[in-house]
Amino acid sequence: MMLWITIKVALRSLWANRMRSILAMLGIIIGVGAVIFVLSLVAAAKADMMGRITAMGTNLLVVSPGQRGTGGVMSGTQQNLTADDAEALLAKIPQIRDLAPVVRGNVQAKRLAKNSRTSLMGTTVTYFPIRSFEVEKGRLFNDADCDAMSRVAVIGATTATNLFGTEEPCNQVIKLNSINFRVIGVLKSKGDQGWFNPDDQVLVPYTVAMKQIVGVDHLNEIDIRANNEADLDTIMDRATKLLRKRHHLQEDQDNDFSIRNQAEMLKTADSMNQVLALLAGGIASISLLVGGIGIMNIMLVTVTERTREIGVRKAIGAKNGDILRQFLIEAVVMSGSGGAIGVLSGFVLAAILSRVTSLQASVSLFSVALGLGFSMGVGVFFGFYPASRAARLDPIEALRYE
Amino acid sequence: MIHAQDLVKAYELGGQTVRALDGVSVDIAAGEMIAIRGPSGSGKTTLMNILGCLDRADAGSYTLAGEDVARLSGDRLAEIRNRYIGFVFQTFNLLPRMTALENVELPLLYAGKHREARQAAIKAMETVALTDRMHHQPNQLSGGQRQRVSIARAIVTNPAILLADEPTGALDSRTGTEIMQLFKHLNADGRTIIVVTHDPTVARHCQREIYLRDGRVAQPSATEALQEVAP
Structure with a gap:
């Protein structure tokens, strides 16, 4: 009562x-709004990333060269993963369904006056199903193209637009670092993945990429697809043994390569998200602090104004306790109202985000509770001094008092 | 009802000690309607504060309704005020943004009597004949109506004493007279009423007066005496 x-x-x-009141609550509103929004953004980005990583197939293993260096000092990547390693893995381990050697680089892609800096991927035809790429127009290169070192290229949707606009890219010639390549296919768009846009790349047979464009004789990656998920551990085990033998590693030497599976990639993605969430938390706590000072300030003014009351x-x-309680409640009502407005604006921002991007941002009950709880806590904390x-x-x- | 003996209260004012009360003794029986009168600076406000348990005397004894209240702590005094004393102020001092009825309920809420608050508040509003304005906020009421609300607030806990500080000071003389009539009715119902005023016309409504000058009980001079003032 x-x-x-x-x-x-x-x-x-x-x-x-x-x-x-609005001005006093602004800090809280912004703080809580930011928390709600960023948490929903992080959750959406995480769900999106998980979706994409899972879409690549859960049967995937990625072999990459190890880090070079001694005593914990890393100095670049080893150059010891070869096409022969890839062939040996496929030949010796029956649980491997297929694999794709990968060479990466950056190229200047040119077509008439149009120019685009893009990433180059040298691989085999198996890369496309392993990484779930589908062809939109034309065809993919095949094993014969790899063996014959044909200068053919499959390009991503964005690259196609960059170089050709609305023109038909298939069977046109583009220059990759001044060498003529014939475009034979365009990939279906997959959407930007944040750190890497799979739609903006040029894919060529790995033999051509190694010899004629990048100029290396080692691979950056071998993508392995297992027959089924249960085989992943066996493959990882056997591949490790095989590669150690092939690389002449002694018992006491560490692996000079690494093999990662989906779970580890998900973990990496998750840790990125955690950094984001921490950052958001930092911003939010600063603005809640500022917001709290705003509340305290206005409460001090209120107490002075209402001395007579x-x-x-x-x-x-x-009694003293009644007065203390009354002003604490007022501070909490103010900061809680700010928190509620902040939650609403977080909802609105998340809705706008979902509208304008492909991310499906939704506000979790947890973040609403967190936002409201924190804002009311701020009210109690910063309302205490004026109330007492x-x-x-x-x-x-x-x-x-007049 | 009230038995105060040799009350002394001194203030530091600009390095000088001012004895606002210099040995005042007051006895007020239950059911009296009494005026405390005196020129400004006579110590009547200080006396009212002490009798109203808002303040403590430096020396002297004070028994209110059989309870020795001279040395009580702040929170205990708040309880005493809540239970025994109803205040009526010159400027009404109703709380803004609360309806008249909510204002009247407030002392009962502080007393922890939540359940009977609404009923008792309505009854108090009936006593001051203002039931048709119960849900108005103070700024929608006239001065006289506000003072009635504040009287309703003062009587809602059924206190032993009503303490009114210049209750007609902010009202025109006709409304002031109405308010004094209301006090008389309340007094006729058995309430003890103490009116603090400088105004002889107000004091004349009371049965007797205590006249203060320079912190002591005194006899009013010829020009200050009640009968000297034209009604």
Whole structure:
């Protein structure tokens, strides 16, 4: 009853001083809004990334060269993964369904006056099903193209637009680092993945990429697809043994390569998200701090303005604790209202985000509870000093206050 | 009802000690309607504060309704005020953004009597004949109506004493007279009423007066005496 009437009066006076209340609550509104929004963004990005990684197939293993260096000092990547390694793996381990050697680089792709800096991927035809690429137009290169070192290229959807605009790219000639390649196919768009855009790349037979463009004789990666998920551990085991033998590693030497599976990639993605969430938390706590100071400031003003009221309340029987409670409740009502507005604006931002991007941002109950809980906590914390000042006022002084 | 003996209260004012009360003794019986009168600076406000348990005397004894209240702590005094004393102020001092009825309920809420608050508040509003304005906020009421609400707030806990500080000071003389009539009715119902005023016309409504000058109980001079003032 007392609580209810106090809240009611607090809300009425918030409403009576709308402008001032909004300004005082702004820090809280921004802080809570940011928390809600960023948490939903992180969750959406995570779900999206998980979706994409899972879409690549859960039967995937990626072999990459190890880090070079000794005693914990890393100095670049080893250059010891070869096409022969890839062939040996496929030949010796029956659980491997197929694999694709990968060479990476960057190229200047040119077509007439149009010019585009893009990433180059040298691989075999098996790469496309392993990484779930589908062809939109034309065809993919095949094993014969690899063996014959044909200068043919399959290009991503974005690259196609960059170089050809609306023109038909198939059977046109482009220059990759000044060497003529014939475009034989265009890939279906997969959408930007943040750190890498799979739609903006040029794929050529790995033999051509190694000899004629990048100029290396080692691979950057071998993508392995297992017959089924249960075989992943066996493959990882046997591939490790085989590669160690092929690389002439002694018992006491570490692997000079690494083999990762989906779970590990998901973990990497997750840790990225955690950094994002931490960052958001940092921003939010700073703005909640600033917001709290704003609340404290306005509460001090309120206490001064209402000195007489405090005197009257004490005269008719309010104890110090009653006054303390009243102003604490008012501070919490104010910060809680700010929190509620912040939650609403977080919802709106998340909705806008879902509208304008492919991310499906939704606000979790947890983040709403977190936002409201924190904002009310801020009210209690920063409302305490003004409230205790109000409680300690002398009734006569307060009644006499003009 | 009230038995105060040799009350002393001194203030530091600009390095000088001012004895606002210099040995004042007051006895007020239950059911009296009494005025405390005196020129400004006579100590009547200080006396009212002490009798109203808003303040403590430096020396002297004070028994209110059989309870020695001279040395009580702040929170205990708040309880005493809540239970025994109803305040009526010159400027009404109703709380803004609360309806008249909510204002009247407030002392009972502070007393922890939540359940009977609404009923008792309505009854108090009936006593001051203002039931048709119960749901108005103070700024929608006239001065006289506000003072009635504040009287309703003062009587809602059924206190032993009503303490009114210049209750007609902010009202025109006709409304002031109405308010004094209301006090008389309340007094006729058995309530003890103490009116603090400088105004002889107000004091004349009371059965007797305590006249203060320079912190002591005194006899009013010829020009200050009640009968000297034209009604």
